[in-house]
Amino acid sequence: MTRILIIEDEADIRRYLRATLTAQDYEVLEAATAKEGMQKLTLNRPDLVLLDLGLPDQDGQDLIRSLREWSQTPVIVLSAREQETDKVEALENGADDYLTKPFAPGELLARIKVALRHAAQAGTEAPKVFERDGLCVDQAARRVTLQGEDLRLTPIEYKLLTTLTDHAGKVLTHLQLLKAVWGRHTTEQSHYLRIHVQHLREKLNDDPLSPRFIFTEPGIGYRFRP
Numbered sequence: 622m623t624r625i626l627i628i629e630d631e632a633d634i635r636r637y638l639r640a641t642l643t644a645q646d647y648e649v650l651e652a653a654t655a656k657e658g659m660q661k662l663t664l665n666r667p668d669l670v671l672l673d674l675g676l677p678d679q680d681g682q683d684l685i686r687s688l689r690e691w692s693q694t695p696v697i698v699l700s701a702r703e704q705e706t707d708k709v710e711a712l713e714n715g716a717d718d719y720l721t722k723p724f725a726p727g728e729l730l731a732r733i734k735v736a737l738r739h740a741a742q743a744g745t746e747a748p749k750v751f752e753r754d755g756l757c758v759d760q761a762a763r764r765v766t767l768q769g770e771d772l773r774l775t776p777i778e779y780k781l782l783t784t785l786t787d788h789a790g791k792v793l794t795h796l797q798l799l800k801a802v803w804g805r806h807t808t809e810q811s812h813y814l815r816i817h818v819q820h821l822r823e824k825l826n827d828d829p830l831s832p833r834f835i836f837t838e839p840g841i842g843y844r845f846r847p
Contacts, residue, residue, distance in 0.1 A: 623646075623648065623668045623669070623737065624650065624666075624667045624668050624669075625642055625647050625649055625650070625669045625670070626650045626651075626652065626658065626667035626669070626670045626671070627642075627649060627651050627652070627670075628653075628658035628672045628676065628684070629652075629671070629673040629699070630653050630675070630676055630677050634699075634722075635651050638699075641726045650667060653677075654676055655676045655678050655683075655684045658670075658684065659684065659687070659688075662692070666694075667694065668694070668740065669694065669696075669733060669736055670694055670697070671697050672684065672697070672698050672699065672716070673698075674698060674702055674707065675700065675701070681700070682707075682714055685715050686714050686715065688715070694740070695717045695736035695737065695739065696715065696718075697716070697717060697718045697719070697729075697736055698711045698716045698720065699720050699724070699729075700719070700720075705839075705841060708838075708840075709794050709840070709841055709842075712793075712794050712841065713794055713796060717736045717739065718732050718792060719792070735791070735847055736791075738847070739788075739790065751786040751787075751789065753847075754833050754834070755767055756825065758782060758786050767824075767826070772824055772825075773824075777802060777817050778817060778820060780801070780802045781814075781817055781818065782821060784798060784801045785798075785835065785843065786845055789845040790844065790846070790847030791844065792843075792844045793842045793843055795814055795841070795842050797842065798814055798843065799813075802814075818835065821835070822834075822835055832846070
């Protein structure tokens with residue numbers, strides 16, 4: 622049974638999450654503080670963590686950083702903080718996803734499934750072929766086709782696409798994409814990223830207002846449809 626740890630100081634929210642998760646046959650653990658949460662992370666080894674940032678004894682951002690020093694357990698932040706800076710910081714600290722309270726239970730369950738699927742693939746070789754809605758990205762052959770037709774991508778567009786498809790379903794921040802595509806020291810050229818995403822969307826026939834592939838997370842980054 623998949624084990625999920627809820628680190629949340631509000632008892633009512635923990636009860637709501639427990640009811641939602643147990644109805645889907647998840648095993649649920651609970652912690653009301655960062656200290657208790659870290660203890661249960663160490664002793665019980667959950668498959669996924671649902672984390673509130675506003676904990677009484679430690680900021681959730683610090684807990685994410687501490688966890689990432691020794692574990693890649695998926696973390697989905699559930700927070701009332703709506704500022705883009707909080708979302709970006711959490712993702713760059715190592716969170717896998719971020720949902721703002723209040724949220725629909727269906728969306729939470731969908732995000733959990735995506736995060737668990739990524740975790741299951743983490744210890745194995747990344748798939749060499751990604752296929753979705755007529756798009757095929759064959760990294761072994763370094764070939765991209767759409768509806769069977771070859772797409773001519775620039776090296777930057779190809780790297781951008783494979784980075785997105787390798788993390789399909791996960792939000793990648795502007796900074797994460799800049800480092801992955803242009804190198805770790807290139808962090809101040811987000812306008813280049815927007816231009817190349819626009820060109821890539823045009824070649825994929827992907828309407829940004831009704832996307833099939835690349836979804837914009839305003840002020841944060843991009844997410845490729847899993």
